[in-house]
Amino acid sequence: MNxxxxxxxxxxxxxxxxxxxxxxxxxxMIVEKAQSLGGHVASWYKLFPDMTPAxxxxxxxxxxxxxxxxxxxxxxxxxxxxxxxxxVVLDNGVSISAQAILFATGFSLFDAxxxxxxxxxxxxxxxxxxDLEAWFNGKADKxxxxxxxxxxxxxxxxxxxxxxxxxxxxxxxxxTAIKQAIEMKEKFPEADIYxxxxxxxxxxxxxxxxxxxxxxxxxxxxxxxxxSEVGETIDGRIQVKxxxxxxGKPLKVQLDTLVLMSGMVCNKSVGELAPQVRLDMDDDxxxxxxxxxxxxxxxxxxxxxxxxxxxxxxxxxxxxxEARAAAVEIHNYLRNG
Amino acid sequence: MIYEGKQKIWSDxxxxxxxxxxxxVRSCIRQNFFPASERMFTxxxxxxxxxxxxxxxxxxxxxxxAYHCDTIPQETVMxxxxxxxxxxxxxxxxxxxxxxxTSFGNYAEILETWREFPELEAxxxxxxxxxxxxxxxxxxxxxxxxxxxxxxREKIAELGKFRLVDKETGEPLxxxxxxxxxxxxxxxHKAVGGAEYPYVLAGMVESWGGQxxxxxxxxxxxxxxFRQYHVKANRGYSVSNTHKKFExxxxxxxxxxxxxxxxxxxxxxxxxxxxxEQTGKTYGRNGFGIPVFTYEEIAGLILGYDPWDxxxxxxxxxxxxxxxxxxxxxxxxxxxxxxxxxxIMRPELPTSLKCF
Amino acid sequence: MADFGFRLSKxxxxxxxxxxxxxxxxxxxxxxxxxxxxACGSCSATxxxxxxxxxxxxxxxxxxxxxxDVRPMLSNCMLCGKCTMVCPRGINTRHLILSIxxxxxx
Numbered sequence: 018m019n020x021x022x023x024x025x026x027x028x029x030x031x032x033x034x035x036x037x038x039x040x041x042x043x044x045x046m047i048v049e050k051a052q053s054l055g056g057h058v059a060s061w062y063k064l065f066p067d068m069t070p071a072x073x074x075x076x077x078x079x080x081x082x083x084x085x086x087x088x089x090x091x092x093x094x095x096x097x098x099x100x101x102x103x104x105v106v107l108d109n110g111v112s113i114s115a116q117a118i119l120f121a122t123g124f125s126l127f128d129a130x131x132x133x134x135x136x137x138x139x140x141x142x143x144x145x146x147x148d149l150e151a152w153f154n155g156k157a158d159k160x161x162x163x164x165x166x167x168x169x170x171x172x173x174x175x176x177x178x179x180x181x182x183x184x185x186x187x188x189x190x191x192x193t194a195i196k197q198a199i200e201m202k203e204k205f206p207e208a209d210i211y212x213x214x215x216x217x218x219x220x221x222x223x224x225x226x227x228x229x230x231x232x233x234x235x236x237x238x239x240x241x242x243x244x245s246e247v248g249e250t251i252d253g254r255i256q257v258k259x260x261x262x263x264x265g266k267p268l269k270v271q272l273d274t275l276v277l278m279s280g281m282v283c284n285k286s287v288g289e290l291a292p293q294v295r296l297d298m299d300d301d302x303x304x305x306x307x308x309x310x311x312x313x314x315x316x317x318x319x320x321x322x323x324x325x326x327x328x329x330x331x332x333x334x335x336x337x338x339e340a341r342a343a344a345v346e347i348h349n350y351l352r353n354g
Numbered sequence: 355m356i357y358e359g360k361q362k363i364w365s366d367x368x369x370x371x372x373x374x375x376x377x378x379v380r381s382c383i384r385q386n387f388f389p390a391s392e393r394m395f396t397x398x399x400x401x402x403x404x405x406x407x408x409x410x411x412x413x414x415x416x417x418x419x420a421y422h423c424d425t426i427p428q429e430t431v432m433x434x435x436x437x438x439x440x441x442x443x444x445x446x447x448x449x450x451x452x453x454x455x456t457s458f459g460n461y462a463e464i465l466e467t468w469r470e471f472p473e474l475e476a477x478x479x480x481x482x483x484x485x486x487x488x489x490x491x492x493x494x495x496x497x498x499x500x501x502x503x504x505x506x507r508e509k510i511a512e513l514g515k516f517r518l519v520d521k522e523t524g525e526p527l528x529x530x531x532x533x534x535x536x537x538x539x540x541x542x543h544k545a546v547g548g549a550e551y552p553y554v555l556a557g558m559v560e561s562w563g564g565q566x567x568x569x570x571x572x573x574x575x576x577x578x579x580f581r582q583y584h585v586k587a588n589r590g591y592s593v594s595n596t597h598k599k600f601e602x603x604x605x606x607x608x609x610x611x612x613x614x615x616x617x618x619x620x621x622x623x624x625x626x627x628x629x630x631e632q633t634g635k636t637y638g639r640n641g642f643g644i645p646v647f648t649y650e651e652i653a654g655l656i657l658g659y660d661p662w663d664x665x666x667x668x669x670x671x672x673x674x675x676x677x678x679x680x681x682x683x684x685x686x687x688x689x690x691x692x693x694x695x696x697x698i699m700r701p702e703l704p705t706s707l708k709c710f
Numbered sequence: 711m712a713d714f715g716f717r718l719s720k721x722x723x724x725x726x727x728x729x730x731x732x733x734x735x736x737x738x739x740x741x742x743x744x745x746x747x748x749a750c751g752s753c754s755a756t757x758x759x760x761x762x763x764x765x766x767x768x769x770x771x772x773x774x775x776x777x778x779d780v781r782p783m784l785s786n787c788m789l790c791g792k793c794t795m796v797c798p799r800g801i802n803t804r805h806l807i808l809s810i811x812x813x814x815x816x
Contacts, residue, residue, distance in 0.1 A: 130362070133550040138359035211726075217748075229799070232745045236738070238775070241749070248570030249355055251605040256570040261724055263749050263772050270726035590716035597718055631712040705712070 020351050023048060023105050023115040025093055025290070028056020029333060030325030030340045031121035032078040035085045037344030043351075045119075046086040048093055048107060050286065054079055056123055062153035064333055065196045066223035074333070092286070096294050103294065103320065117320050117347045120304060121340065122290075124281035124326040127175030127183065135171065135277055136247045142255050142272070143247065145174075145279045146190065149197055165208045165273035168201050169257055170194040171244045172214040176280030185301045187280030188330040191218045194278050195231045202235040211238045211270065213259050221332060242268065247275060281330045294318055303329045314343045322347055355568060360551050367548035371505040372495055377447035378409045379438060381454030382419055384616045384648075390665035392453050394650040395499050402513060402657065403506055407451075410441045416452070418460035418536075422580040432474075433481045435464050440488035450493035451502060455615035458498040459536025462544050465492060496544070498537060500614035500649050504546055504554045507561040515658035518564030521681035526565035527609040530644075531555035532599075532622065534615025535575050555612050558649055562656050564609075571602035577625070578617035596625040600637045600644070607639070610676050611646040622646045627670045630706035641708035643671035655682055662688050667698075672709045686710065729777030736813050737774060743801045747771045753793035753803055759786045767793045767803050770810070781814055 022038060024031045027049030038045045053059065054075070061071040092108045099114060106112040129137035129145050137143045144152075144160050152158045162168075172194055176187040191214065198210045212231075217239070219225045231237040242259035250256055255275045261268040283303040291298060297317045299305035304327050307315040314322050324343035325336035376399075380392055399405045416438060417431035442450055452458045468475035482488050503510070511517075518527045533552045538545030547553025550573070556566045577595025582588045599622070613619040626643040630636050638644045646669070647655075654664045655677075661684045666673045677684055689710065692698045703709050737744050753767035754760050763786035773780040784807060793803040 130359070133363055133548065136359075138362065139356055139551065141355065209726075229746050232748075233742050236745060239748075246573060248572065249568065250570055261776070264724070264769075264776060266722050266724050268724040268726060586715055588716075589714070590719050593716070594719040594721070598721070628714060629718070632714070632718060 020117070021102075021113055021115045022046065022117045022119065022347060022351075023093075023103075023113055024119045024121055026056065026121035026123055026284075026325075026327075027051070027054040027087065027089065028121060028123045028325070028336075029058045029074065029078060030123060030327075030336045030343075031056075031119070032075075032082050033337045033340035034119055034121060034324050034344050034347075036078065036081040037341050038347065039082065039084050041344060041348050043348075044084065044086060046113065046115075047082070047088065048091050048105075049087070049089045050092045052090045054082075054087065054089060057126075057147075058333060060147065060154070061150045063196070063200070065192045066221070066227045068196075093290060096290060098294060098318075101320075115320075116351055117322065119322045119324055119343055119347060120287070120296075120316070120327045121324045121343075122284040122287050122327045124283060124330070125285050127181070127187075127279040127282050129174055129277045129279045131181055132174055132178075132277070134246050135174065135244065135275070136249070136255075137277055140247060140249045140255060140275075141253050143275045143277065145277045146193055146197065147279065149276050153200060160274070162273035165201075165205055167209045167211065167270065167272045168198075168205070168274045168276065169211040169213060169244075169255070169270070169272040170198055170276045170278060171257075172212065172217075172278050173243065174277040174279050175282070176278075177215065178280075183280060183282060183302070185280075185330060186218060187278075188218065188220075189332050190278040190280060192221065192224045192227060194276075195219075195224075195227050195237070197276065198237045199227075199231050199235050202231075202237060208273075209238060210235070211240055211272070213240050213242060213244045213257070215241070215243050221334075240268065281326060284327065287327060294321065296321065299328070301329065303327065314339060314346050320350065322350075360553075363551050364547045364553045367543060367545060367553070369497075369501070369544060369546060370495060371497055371501050372449050373405075373505070375406045375447060376408070376449045376451040376497070376502065377442040377445060377493075378407045378499075379413050379416070379450070379452050379457065380409075381452075381457065381616045382415045383620075384453060387616060387620045387668075388648050388651065388665060389668065390654070390663065391648040391650040392499075394654045394659070394664065395453065395503070398510065398650070398653055398657065399502065399506070403509060405506075408445055408447060410445055413438055413441055416454070416457040416460050418454070418456040419580070421460065422456060423584060424581060429478070429481070431460065432464050432467075432478045433485065435461060436478050436482040436490055437486065437488060439492060440482065440486075440490035442493060443489070443491045448491065448494040449497070450495070451497045451499055453499045453616075455498060455534030456536045456617075458496070459534075459540055461493075461496055462541050465496065466541065468492070498554075498614065500537075500554050500558075501546055503649050503653055504557050507558045510653050510656060511561045511563075514562065514656040516656050516680050516682055518559065518562045518652075518656075518680065520679050522679075526563055527676075527679065528567050528607060529559045529564040530567045530569065530572075530603055530606075530608040530611040531559060532572075532576065532611055532613045532615075532618050534613070534618055537614060555614055555649060558652070559612060562652070567603065567606045567608050569603045569606050571599050574599050574602075576613075576615070576618040576621045578621045580617075583617075583621070592621065593625045593628050596621055597629055600626070600629065603644075604637055608644055609679060610652075611644055612649055612652055613646060614649055619646045619648050623670045627704050627707050631704060634706050636707050638671070638675065640675075641706075642675055643707055645669065645671045645673045645676045647673075655680070658682075660684065662691070663693075670704075670709070671707070674710055724776055731775065731777050733780075733810070733813050734774035734777075737806065737809055741802070741806050741809050743799070744771060744774075744806055746799045746801060748799065750798060752796040752798065756792045756796045758788050758790050758792060762786075767807075770807075774810070780810065784810060 538549035542549035
């Protein structure tokens with residue numbers, strides 16, 4: 018079919034949408050700023066709740082979209098309305114007249130250095146959920162102790178935090194923390210693993226079972242209280258303070274590694290593109306859908322569509338489902354003009 | 355500890371500190387607690403650095419101490435502050451520097467409140483006019499005196515005779531920095547280095563050759579807390595907070611503590627005596643305590659002033675081991691001689707804490 | 711000791727590096743379900759003894775997790791078993807109480 022579709026972002030949303038569009042007979046173009054496809058999922062180790070290797074999902078999708086035009090290491094420089102189409106200019110000099118654009122731009126991990134009290138980038142053994150996944154994947158990281166007596170996870174870092182500018186719940190971090198706590202306990206059965214949470218939001222399929230497993234089978238300690246302050250002891254360990262809200266007392270504990278569950282914020286590069294075609298931003302800093310119930314995949318501009326975490330925090334299955342649906346939305350839009 | 359990480363945060367919290375022409379106001383209590391500190395500030399800034407530091411003898415308390423003791427309505431405090439600003443305006447200054455941390459916090463809080471609620475500022479202007487027929491401009495720049503010493507720290511190091519270095523080993527001395535709560539915790543952006551990793555004192559320690567000690571309870575309040583100390587029955591609570599800090603810094607073996615608040619050095623110093631009497635525990639080496647200094651006292655030592663002219667004989671914790679370490683000379687016999695060499699009498703010595 | 715008219719206060723901070731959870735650990739060996747408590751409080755809400763004695767099964771489990779002596783609280787239990795009926799996690803709380811008493815007796 019002689020219609021150009023540009024998908025901005027080659028993470029799982031962009032790839033899944035491309036796969037569906039290919040099956041509908043289009044030849045979509047994916048523009049990905051990183052050197053390879055896969056987005057955040059490619060840097061993740063295993064996915065909850067079944068501990069599916071993230072690489073399996075990404076590898077499968079890469080195979081599925083072999084017929085698409087893929088530009089990696091490429092950024093969109095500008096988008097402008099050109100009659101019924103959009104002129105999309107890339108930083109490699111290519112420019113495309115696109116009849117439809119799909120934003121599959123995803124999220125950025127909250128910059129944990131903004132929570133100064135947690136000492137990310139200051140104390141020797143403080144890492145983020147992203148750092149830990151990279152370490153699970155084999156990347157060396159001297160901040161992560163190789164023989165820990167105790168490891169802590171701080172939920173809601175940069176999420177549900179008006180002061181950090183993010184009121185939203187990042188949805189996946191509670192389950193991710195439980196997953197990572199179990200993975201650490203599997204590696205270090207003798208270590209005490211602590212999860213510091215405000216609420217546990219385990220809404221998805223089998224997430225609650227995952228929580229019960231972490232409690233009963235792995236003995237992960239769940240402490241209801243937000244970590245307020247982190248310091249470093251003379252021997253380079255991490256001291257955290259929180260309130261044990263269930264007993265109403267202040268609590269402290271020393272840890273060998275502290276993992277900050279950084280939340281999701283809208284991908285920073287969206288801020289440069291959205292104003293060029295006057296896309297609305299929602300109160301939470303993500304792209305605003307035409308309607309948050311009925312029309313999540315449509316923007317306020319005809320021909321521009323959304324899939325995945327560009328409109329809010331999403332899990333991988335939610336993202337994949339949106340990407341499939343977005344392909345159908347685009348197909349209907351192009352067919353009906 | 356990743357030093358570059360702290361540097362990155364420090365670069366986010368830099369405030370404008372004009373190089374000259376400051377209207378200076380004193381603290382209510384510092385001249386009693388640390389009699390030479392404010393004197394040292396004017397001595398160093400005027401006579402050694404040649405700066406214009408103007409002081410009007412008619413200035414009063416800022417009201418902050420009563421505000422924090424819950425004994426005065428805030429509108430009254432604001433009107434007192436308005437009069438202070440009027441004196442500054444009349445003297446032709448627009449940079450306002452306070453010697454007290456609580457005053458600094460009080461001024462910052464009031465300026466911020468007026469910015470949010472201009473109608474309140476208008477009412478205070480009216481109050482001031484009714485009370486004493488004065489008008490005022492708000493200061494263009496507000497600083498704490500430690501901001502200024504921080505600003506001129508390299509110059510002081512240049513003029514200095516001594517450095518915070520162990521004369522025997524050549525190693526930097528290990529210094530704990532303690533920031534008054536009201537300096538940065540309410541308005542981190544009005545503080546040098548912010549509230550989590552303040553740089554104002556750390557910068558002085560670094561420039562003067564010492565090494566900053568960061569320990570887990572660094573951010574903890576000294577325990578003064580105004581009402582908590584002023585009511586005798588509550589003092590156990592005050593000293594417990596100080597105790598917590600010392601227990602946390604103990605393994606780091608600091609050589610000294612540098613502070614920028616009127617209350618903190620007093621309580622960090624005096625409570626070491628109380629803790630020693632009650633528990634038998636001391637935190638320095640060989641039965642001594644950890645000496646606690648104001649930044650002006652440290653600056654004075656660096657510049658070579660006589661320790662007894664700096665009022666260090668009024669400290670509870672003996673400062674001599676610290677002076678010996680740097681190689682600062684002093685006459686032990688002159689310790690309790692006043693300015694005119696008259697005997698000012700010797701304090702009773704504690705039972706547990708070693709003092710001279 | 712000098713009398714100043716005031717003294718150092720005892721800290722209420724729970725220092726997890728210094729607590730002794732032996733009793734809790736032993737309990738989990740025989741009754742691993744104890745670990746699945748999510749502190750919902752329904753056991754305490756339905757407890758016959760709670761309104762008159764401060765008995766709370768939730769606090770008993772939490773107390774053990776924090777290394778506290780829960781015997782004074784446990785002594786108020788009437789072993790009626792209402793708590794077991796309401797537990798959404800299906801923890802046999804009545805059995806837990808008996809197990810805890812057995813551990814203390816040893």
